[in-house]
Amino acid sequence: MLAKSGLSTIRMQSKRQALLLSSSNCHGYGLLEFAKQEICNFLSINNVRELIFIPYAQNDFNGYTKKIADVIDPWGFSVKGLHTFPDPANAINSAKAIFIGGGNTFLLLHRLYEKNLVNIIRDKVDDGSLIYMGSSAGTNVATISIHTTNDMPIIYPPTFEAIGIVPFNINPHYIDKVDETHKGETRDQRIGEYMEMSHAKPVLGMHEGCILHVNANQLTLKGISGAVLFQKSEMKTKYDVGADLSFLL
Amino acid sequence: MLAKSGLSTIRMQSKRQALLLSSSNCHGYGLLEFAKQEICNFLSINNVRELIFIPYAQNDFNGYTKKIADVIDPWGFSVKGLHTFPDPANAINSAKAIFIGGGNTFLLLHRLYEKNLVNIIRDKVDDGSLIYMGSSAGTNVATISIHTTNDMPIIYPPTFEAIGIVPFNINPHYIDKVDETHKGETRDQRIGEYMEMSHAKPVLGMHEGCILHVNANQLTLKGISGAVLFQKSEMKTKYDVGADLSFLL
Numbered sequence: 001m002l003a004k005s006g007l008s009t010i011r012m013q014s015k016r017q018a019l020l021l022s023s024s025n026c027h028g029y030g031l032l033e034f035a036k037q038e039i040c041n042f043l044s045i046n047n048v049r050e051l052i053f054i055p056y057a058q059n060d061f062n063g064y065t066k067k068i069a070d071v072i073d074p075w076g077f078s079v080k081g082l083h084t085f086p087d088p089a090n091a092i093n094s095a096k097a098i099f100i101g102g103g104n105t106f107l108l109l110h111r112l113y114e115k116n117l118v119n120i121i122r123d124k125v126d127d128g129s130l131i132y133m134g135s136s137a138g139t140n141v142a143t144i145s146i147h148t149t150n151d152m153p154i155i156y157p158p159t160f161e162a163i164g165i166v167p168f169n170i171n172p173h174y175i176d177k178v179d180e181t182h183k184g185e186t187r188d189q190r191i192g193e194y195m196e197m198s199h200a201k202p203v204l205g206m207h208e209g210c211i212l213h214v215n216a217n218q219l220t221l222k223g224i225s226g227a228v229l230f231q232k233s234e235m236k237t238k239y240d241v242g243a244d245l246s247f248l249l
Numbered sequence: 250m251l252a253k254s255g256l257s258t259i260r261m262q263s264k265r266q267a268l269l270l271s272s273s274n275c276h277g278y279g280l281l282e283f284a285k286q287e288i289c290n291f292l293s294i295n296n297v298r299e300l301i302f303i304p305y306a307q308n309d310f311n312g313y314t315k316k317i318a319d320v321i322d323p324w325g326f327s328v329k330g331l332h333t334f335p336d337p338a339n340a341i342n343s344a345k346a347i348f349i350g351g352g353n354t355f356l357l358l359h360r361l362y363e364k365n366l367v368n369i370i371r372d373k374v375d376d377g378s379l380i381y382m383g384s385s386a387g388t389n390v391a392t393i394s395i396h397t398t399n400d401m402p403i404i405y406p407p408t409f410e411a412i413g414i415v416p417f418n419i420n421p422h423y424i425d426k427v428d429e430t431h432k433g434e435t436r437d438q439r440i441g442e443y444m445e446m447s448h449a450k451p452v453l454g455m456h457e458g459c460i461l462h463v464n465a466n467q468l469t470l471k472g473i474s475g476a477v478l479f480q481k482s483e484m485k486t487k488y489d490v491g492a493d494l495s496f497l498l
């Protein structure tokens with residue numbers, strides 16, 4: 001849909017402001033703790049004090065929202081669950097910032113389409129009137145498509161195309177450890193299968209602890225661990241925290 | 250589609266004959282070696298000497314077919330790739346037996362629908378005129394749906410519903426090892442997410458080396474390792490090689 005219409009793609013001159021986390025949990029840290037400084041900076045610079053949390057990737061909306069609010073509220077922001085508003089589309093339309101949490105990417109994308117939120121979020125992020133934060137599945141749906149999620153396809157969404165804040169794919173929780181005794185594909189083999197497709201876009205494999213900061217047409221790696229970039233017919237390239245990836249836009 | 254029409258589901262009185270492998274590779278064995286005796290028995294009992302191999306889950310059709318033929322031909326069977334026939338549907342219609350190999354489940358299902366093979370295979374297996382062997386992705390597509398594949402969704406298939414030789418789901422390469430430092434979901438958590446769906450069917454997690462023998466309305470675990478059954482609101486249950494799982498049909 002995205003690719004065909006062209007109309008709904010984020011423009012080159014986009015005013016997008018997004019912070020995309022590989023995961024909310026990182027070994028050795030409490031929930032979101034590794035990302036505290038980046039999240040606080042990002043929200044403050046964008047004058048955000050209220051955040052709508054979208055818990056659609058999981059089923060316990062209240063419990064999930066409370067877990068996130070318990071961490072972020074003490075940092076000086078106020079978090080409300082999207083499910084507590086009578087009309088989700090209206091709520092997004094009046095919101096200044098959203099945070100889409102992790103869980104199952106298929107379930108999340110299915111619900112975003114079901115409630116007609118994909119286009120609204122894309123357009124508002126594009127024109128700079130909505131600040132986007134995502135983690136894990138919430139990062140997958142911010143990209144061009146969910147082709148490189150690690151999640152199980154527990155529900156059939158109307159398309160794999162997603163919000164498209166960035167025009168490439170992300171593999172969150174990226175890991176290159178190999179279990180020699182298990183014969184299922186390694187992560188690199190799975191991403192390699194995608195790269196063989198004619199429709200494949202570059203894939204940024206973000207290690208846990210890695211954060212991608214999208215500032216209009218600037219793309220910077222932040223957080224406490226780096227990423228690996230897969231491109232067609234090229235070896236994978238490693239990028240450390242601080243790397244400028246704006247060439248991907 | 251399957252669930253709605255009802256017409257295309259395998260009947261209770263099915264004459265189905267299928268051998269479903271969790272994987273073709275098993276730690277400590279050469280390709281398919283762990284399954285040699287079961288495969289030879291299964292094909293011989295069903296008077297099969299010629300096997301059409303379906304390499305659609307991977308892209309190198311010739312190379313993949315050769316790898317399989319190099320193993321199975323010496324066992325006294327003749328293997329031909331489906332891609333070498335001018336019309337795949339015709340070839341399946343005249344075939345006595347097929348073997349669908351592993352690779353990417355989404356790519357495999359996409360190609361099976363593209364070439365209109367799903368209904369043909371289902372009907373012929375149902376009436377006993379086609380013997381089915383599958384491994385990994387080839388086992389996933391033999392079940393009711395691909396909701397519980399481990400593969401990356403590299404291409405969007407027209408549905409997640411599959412051939413439906415058995416009315417439940419399989420998770421191949423099932424593993425319950427947990428990496429304490431990685432925060433992505435464990436396999437059990439992923440299957441747990443599926444079990445929360447209203448459309449969820451029971452899921453048989455087949456360890457590598459496990460084989461499911463489908464003999465009309467008899468279901469038996471074979472091979473060199475067992476399986477774990479996930480059912481709604483129940484603890485998972487372990488089954489050893491030799492277990493009778495016919496109650497799942």
Ligand SMILES: [Ca+2]
Nearest residue numbers: 103104105151
């Ligand atoms: Ca997930």
Ligand SMILES: [Ca+2]
Nearest residue numbers: 352353354400
């Ligand atoms: Ca696979």
